[in-house]
Amino acid sequence: MPAYDAFLLLSFGGPEGPDDVLPFLENVTRGRGVPAERLAEVAEHYYAAGGVSPINGQCRDLIAAIEAAGMDLPVYWGNRNWRPLLTDTVRRMAADGVRHAIAFATSAYSSYSACRQYRDDIEAAVAAAGPRAPRIDKIRPYFNHPGFIEPFAANTEAALRTLPPDVADGARLVFTAHSVPVGMAAASGSASAGTVVPGGRYVAELREASRLISERTRGGSLGWDLVFQSRSGPPSVPWLEPDVNDHLRMLAKDGVPAVVVVPAGFVSDHMEVVHDLDVEAAETAASLGLAFARAAAPGSSQQFARMVCELVAERTGSPGAPPLALGGFGPAAGDCPADCCRYARPSRPGRS
Incomplete structure (x- = not known):
């Protein structure tokens, strides 16, 4: 080793x-x-x-x-x-x-x-x-290591406790991740390793992490969704959806009283989390009368x-240090194949 x-x-x-x-x-x-x-x-x-x-x-x-x-x-x-x-x-x-x-x-x-x-x-x-x-x-x-999932679950529980008691039990967990072009998401994985899945490993791994966190929050009793944030590409290129703000509007229309937004796609509470969630998403929720809380990322x-x-x-290969992973995906490969997650950004009109 x-x-x-x-x-x-x-x-x-x-x-x-x-x-x-x-x-x-x-x-x-x-x-x-x-x-x-x-x-x-x-x-x-x-x-x-x-x-x-x-x-x-x-x-x-x-x-x-x-x-x-x-x-x-x-x-x-x-x-x-x-x-x-x-x-x-x-x-x-x-x-x-x-x-x-x-x-x-x-x-x-x-x-x-x-x-x-x-x-x-x-x-x-x-x-x-x-x-x-x-x-x-x-x-x-x-993404499925206990040291990533369990702090997120604890932080989600803590965020739930900040909601008004009369709506906390009806809250929905909204897991967010950085949106990427649909083509990039589909290319995540490796054809040579046989790990390509429909939609790519990026979305599949995000869903698995969201499921693992939700199972460890209120005994898995709350419904949850995976949505995306921080899109930065041109409108002509399809990116992963739904956007978190659009989804909050849908939940409010369906009568959901409260949400806990969990930035499961991120390691720390950096600017995209602080601005896109704590400012923009929180303002959207307030305009809808939707009680809002945000779980902290694992950070440090x-x-x-x-x-x-x-x-x-x-x-x-230290003794007593086996690969750790929760759920059914198992630990990710230590060394990626040469073709893993390759992606060529589409050229803009008039650009090579």
């Missing part, structure tokens, strides 16, 4: 001040032809929060929790879109003499944007760092941090 000499936390990144916001958004959307006015619109979400995304602070908290949970490797941290950038971190690892690192991404699912793109980021950063760059292995998707909880250490131990 592999012997590692460093641990790498791999995340999306976020601005840490107003001057960072537009450069950060330009990094996120580079090559996609997103109009400047759309970037300015999204930037306002960050400016409303002082120009600071919660995600970098949450990564720092997670690193501290992982170290407290017993991580015995030197810990590094690199982001896709903002400082500390992954390429800079890998160069520092090379300078420090790191030869073989294990990477944990703050994304639990299978798809191009949730997993494959992080693997591509690693390959690009290693290539940029040159011949002294370390080999870096990415930890498998962990002790159980989640222990899960990270368990996944590292699993990867190294």
Whole structure:
């Protein structure tokens, strides 16, 4: 089994001040032809929060929790879109003499944007760092690991307790995840490994995680739905639906008195969760007279941090560290096949 000499936390990144916001958004959307006015619109979400995304602070908290949970490797941290950038971190690892690192991404699912793109980021950063760059292995998707599901279930119970008592028993659980193009979702999985499922593994894994959380909430007595949020693509490209706000309107029309929104597609309460749910979805619910609560993501909880250490131990084949997974899916593969979750974004009209 592999012997590692460093641990790498791999995340999306976020601005840490107003001057960072537009450069950060330009990094996120580079090559996609997103109009400047759309970037300015999204930037306002960050400016409303002082120009600071919660995600970098949450990564720092997670690193501290992982170290407290017993991580015995030197810990590094690199982001896709903002400082500390992954390429800079890998160069520092090379300078420090790191030869073989294990990477944990703050994304639990299978798809191009949730997993494959992080693997591509690693390959690009290693290539940029040159011949002294370390080999870096990415930890498998962990959507059904107890350390992901159980904190979500506890947080969902806590959110339910904040609802008015007279409507809590009639509440519906609304699980949300980041919408992606339908084609990307369908491509999640691997043809060579025989793991392609109708609609792709991304949606199937989200449904399984939602089911596992709901079963552990009020004894599984509440109804639940999977919906999507944070769509950012052109109208001409079909994305996963329904949108969370549209779904809240449907539930209110059907007489549902209350909802608990559970951001099951996310690891931490970063800007898309805070703005799209705590602001936009909460405002939609209020306009409908729908009692609303939002469950916290696992973030830097002790159980989640222990899960990270368990996944590292699993990867190294440590005694007493079997792969852990709830439900019927079993643990995801440790090494993805070469064709796993490949996706080519559709070109825009007039663009190659």
